Amino acid sequence: MKIQANLAIGGGLTALALFVGVFGPWLAHTDPIMDANLMNAELSPSAEFWFGTDQQGRDIWSRVMYGAQISLTVGIGSQLINTAIGTTLGVTAGYWGGWWDDFVNGLTNLMLAIPSLIFALAIMAILGPGLTSLMIALGLTNWSYTCRISRAQALAVRTQGYVQAARVLGYGDVRIMFTQILPNTLGPIIVIATLGMGGTILAEAALSFLGLGVRPPAPSWGSMLSDARETITTAPWLSLFPGLAIFITVLGLNLLGDGLRDVLDPQSRSRR
Amino acid sequence: MFGFVLRRVLQMVPMLIAIALLIFVLFSLIPGSFATGQQDEGLGLDMAVVARMRAELGLDDPLYVRFGRYVQQLATLDLGISFRSKQPVIEMISARLWPSLSLTAAAMGFAISVGLPLGFVAALRPGSVADLSLMVIAVSGLSLPVFWLGILLMYLFALTLGWFPSFGYGDGGLWHLALPAMALGVSPMALLARTTRAAVLDIMNADFVRTARSKGMNEFRVVVWHVLRNALVLVLTTIGLQFGSLLGQGVVVEKLFAWPGVGSLLVDSVFQRDIPAVQGCILMITLFFLVINTSVDIAYKLIDPRIRYT
Numbered sequence: 001m002k003i004q005a006n007l008a009i010g011g012g013l014t015a016l017a018l019f020v021g022v023f024g025p026w027l028a029h030t031d032p033i034m035d036a037n038l039m040n041a042e043l044s045p046s047a048e049f050w051f052g053t054d055q056q057g058r059d060i061w062s063r064v065m066y067g068a069q070i071s072l073t074v075g076i077g078s079q080l081i082n083t084a085i086g087t088t089l090g091v092t093a094g095y096w097g098g099w100w101d102d103f104v105n106g107l108t109n110l111m112l113a114i115p116s117l118i119f120a121l122a123i124m125a126i127l128g129p130g131l132t133s134l135m136i137a138l139g140l141t142n143w144s145y146t147c148r149i150s151r152a153q154a155l156a157v158r159t160q161g162y163v164q165a166a167r168v169l170g171y172g173d174v175r176i177m178f179t180q181i182l183p184n185t186l187g188p189i190i191v192i193a194t195l196g197m198g199g200t201i202l203a204e205a206a207l208s209f210l211g212l213g214v215r216p217p218a219p220s221w222g223s224m225l226s227d228a229r230e231t232i233t234t235a236p237w238l239s240l241f242p243g244l245a246i247f248i249t250v251l252g253l254n255l256l257g258d259g260l261r262d263v264l265d266p267q268s269r270s271r272r
Numbered sequence: 273m274f275g276f277v278l279r280r281v282l283q284m285v286p287m288l289i290a291i292a293l294l295i296f297v298l299f300s301l302i303p304g305s306f307a308t309g310q311q312d313e314g315l316g317l318d319m320a321v322v323a324r325m326r327a328e329l330g331l332d333d334p335l336y337v338r339f340g341r342y343v344q345q346l347a348t349l350d351l352g353i354s355f356r357s358k359q360p361v362i363e364m365i366s367a368r369l370w371p372s373l374s375l376t377a378a379a380m381g382f383a384i385s386v387g388l389p390l391g392f393v394a395a396l397r398p399g400s401v402a403d404l405s406l407m408v409i410a411v412s413g414l415s416l417p418v419f420w421l422g423i424l425l426m427y428l429f430a431l432t433l434g435w436f437p438s439f440g441y442g443d444g445g446l447w448h449l450a451l452p453a454m455a456l457g458v459s460p461m462a463l464l465a466r467t468t469r470a471a472v473l474d475i476m477n478a479d480f481v482r483t484a485r486s487k488g489m490n491e492f493r494v495v496v497w498h499v500l501r502n503a504l505v506l507v508l509t510t511i512g513l514q515f516g517s518l519l520g521q522g523v524v525v526e527k528l529f530a531w532p533g534v535g536s537l538l539v540d541s542v543f544q545r546d547i548p549a550v551q552g553c554i555l556m557i558t559l560f561f562l563v564i565n566t567s568v569d570i571a572y573k574l575i576d577p578r579i580r581y582t
Contacts, residue, residue: 006411110290113565114558117520118538122554125542126301202417206524209419210539225420229528232427239427243420251415258411 007259013252020065021072028062032219035059042235052237054227060238063219064245070220071249074134074204075197081139082200083193086146091177091185093147094154104147111144117203124212134213138200146192153185187264195257198250205246221246276573280566291558292346296339299547351555352548356541361552365534369556371441372533375456375526376518378449380511382457383464388507390461391468396495398473406465413462418521422455422528439530452529456521460514467510471503478502505576512568519557 020027040057043049051060093104111119120137127133154177157163163180171179207213208222216223221242228238326332333341345352351361394406429451430438442448475481476499484494523535530536534553541549 106290110287110294112516113287113291113562114294114554115516115520115561117517118523118554118557121520121523121538121542122295122298122550125550126298198415202415205417206419206521209417209524210527212539212542222417222419225417225423229423232423233431236427239420239423243417243423246417246420247412247415250417251412254411254415 004259004262006255007263010252010255010257010259013248014256017068017072017249017252021068024065024068028059028065030059030062032058032063032066033217035062042231042238044235045237051241052235054224054235054238055231060224060241063224064221064241066219067221067224067242067245068249070131070214070218071201071204071246073131074138075201075253077135078138078142078200078204079193079197081135082143082196083146083189085140086143087150087182087185087189089143090147090150090152091154091181094151095158095173095177095181101151104151108144108147111141114141116141117206120203120207121210121212124207129212129215131214134204134207137207138203142196142200145196146189149188149192150185153188154181157181157184191257191261191264194253194260198253198257201246201250201253273573277570280569284562284566287562288559289343292343292555293339295551295554296342297335299551300335300338346555351552354541354546354549356544356546356549361548364537364549365552365556368532368534368537371531372522372526372535373560374449375452375531375533376515376522378446378453379456379518379522380460380515382453383460383514384511386457387461387464388468391465392472394465395469395472395476403469406469410462410466413458414466416458418455418459419524419528421458422452422525425451425455426529439528441530441532452525452531455528456518456525459521460511460518463514464507464510468503468507471506472499475499475502501575505572508568508571508575512565515564516561519561 035058037057040049040053041055043053043057045052049059049061051064053059054063089104089107093101119141123137123140124133127136158181163176166176166180204213205220205222205225208220209226211223211226214220214223216227224242225239228235228242231238331338342352349362351365353359354361354364357364390406390409394400394403397403426438429435436451437448438451440448481494481498484498485491489497519535522533523538525531526533526535527539534556538550538553538557541553
């Protein structure tokens with residue numbers, strides 16, 4: 001099969017982001033928090049400081065490298081929570097039907113009725129700032145699409161011959177859901193999780209930008225941009241690089257998601 | 273038609289109550305309260321004062337009593353009294369409603385007026401340079417953090433070129449609205465362009481379009497009468513869905529541009545632990561989203577008579 005451009009570019013950019021996320025501490029030149037030196041404050045990009053320095057003289061390159069860890073941890077962590085909640089609710093609702101299905105449907109509609117960033121903001125207000133709170137807040141608020149898709153898939157599959165055969169063979173409900181239904185929903189779910197991860201990384205950056213996510217001095221890309229606002233006239237590079245890092249990471253995930261959809265969920269082509 | 277509209281509007285009521293319950297329960301989980309919060313802040317309140325404040329604010333009653341009281345208040349459009357400013361929350365929100373509505377409408381206006389024609393042009397010439405450039409713009413627009421875009425626009429158009437003010441509401445006119453609306457509108461514009469392109473491409477190949485052409489209908493009429501009308505249903509769905517993220521991102525844009533809307537009130541209230549104001553803002557934003565979605569549903573029926581609701 002010919003590898004599509006979006007799959008190749010998206011995969012490459014995502015691999016780059018993951019590489020920086022894992023090896024960031026080795027790629028960084030200095031400690032992102034402790035190595036402040038006011039003598040070096042607001043230096044423009046140079047051979048020594050590739051991305052320049054911030055108001056406290058910290059190396060922006062090092063902070064951007066460390067920032068990848070935060071963004072990717074929140075992105076992957078919250079997407080795992082979303083997928084677990086969405087798939088469990090969706091598959092059980094589709095398979096069992098009845099009052100449970102009605103309940104899950106109602107819950108999904110309720111979730112879709114509240115703008116997800118507003119909902120996440122409310123949860124952050126309750127849990128307080130921090131990495132774990134971010135993962136929980138973004139993980140509890142973005143599962144509705146996964147739930148809808150896996151429910152629809154479970155509904156379509158549950159009357160198929162092989163599911164009935166499994167039932168005749170005496171398989172329990174949980175085993176049928178895991179071995180017969182779940183594998184059928186995996187393609188679309190991987191696509192939604194990839195596309196959703198871009199969204200949660202943007203949401204993490206937005207919450208940190210508002211001061212509700214990861215608090216300074218931790219080098220979150222969002223909070224770096226929040227600090228950079230004040231020096232936009234004197235040191236515009238402070239705004240440039242963290243924003244570019246978010247953009248490249250999310251662009252990679254969006255392209256990868258699009259490419260995966262063409263491969264794993266070809267029917268959706270006609271839906272788009 | 274009237275019955276349908278009435279039914280759709282009435283369907284909003286149970287949803288609104290469910291949302292109110294969810295928000296209410298969530299905020300009842302907050303450890304501590306406004307009263308103990310003030311003690312934590314070193315205001316030196318002793319336990320007797322805290323107990324009196326709790327009793328005055330009704331925080332000692334059981335959860336269901338408080339929820340009953342809350343729903344009763346909501347029914348009379350009473351969102352409670354702000355813990356901080358001691359003003360009725362509904363008054364605080366009303367004062368900020370117009371700036372938020374104008375920003376949201378301007379952003380969506382920008383998205384529609386740019387995204388729709390772009391998507392349409394790209395679909396009429398698939399594979400062309402215009403089409404490819406549009407796809408690049410669309411994917412990039414969807415990946416841009418809205419506040420970063422806001423900062424870049426501010427730097428370029430306000431601080432460097434001096435064309436627009438860098439922040440603030442001013443008299444609320446287009447002059448002040450331009451940059452925040454553009455920052456907020458780029459992402460829905462990108463999605464709208466993409467959806468329009470896909471919808472128009474699909475419909476161009478449909479049987480009824482081929483039939484219309486073979487009957488000798490001129491191309492302009494084919495495009496306007498058949499293609500545009502059919503694409504509109506899908507485009508409308510995208511617009512409705514995009515309002516959710518527009519309202520969420522609006523909070524960030526309002527904070528960035530010091531825009532005095534409901535979103536910035538929400539963020540300020542979160543920092544001040546002003547629970548009635550936070551609940552009120554979330555409820556108001558959600559109500560607005562519900563109204564939009566209901567209007568989109570009603571608009572479907574006007575555009576496409578094939579759609580039947582049971």
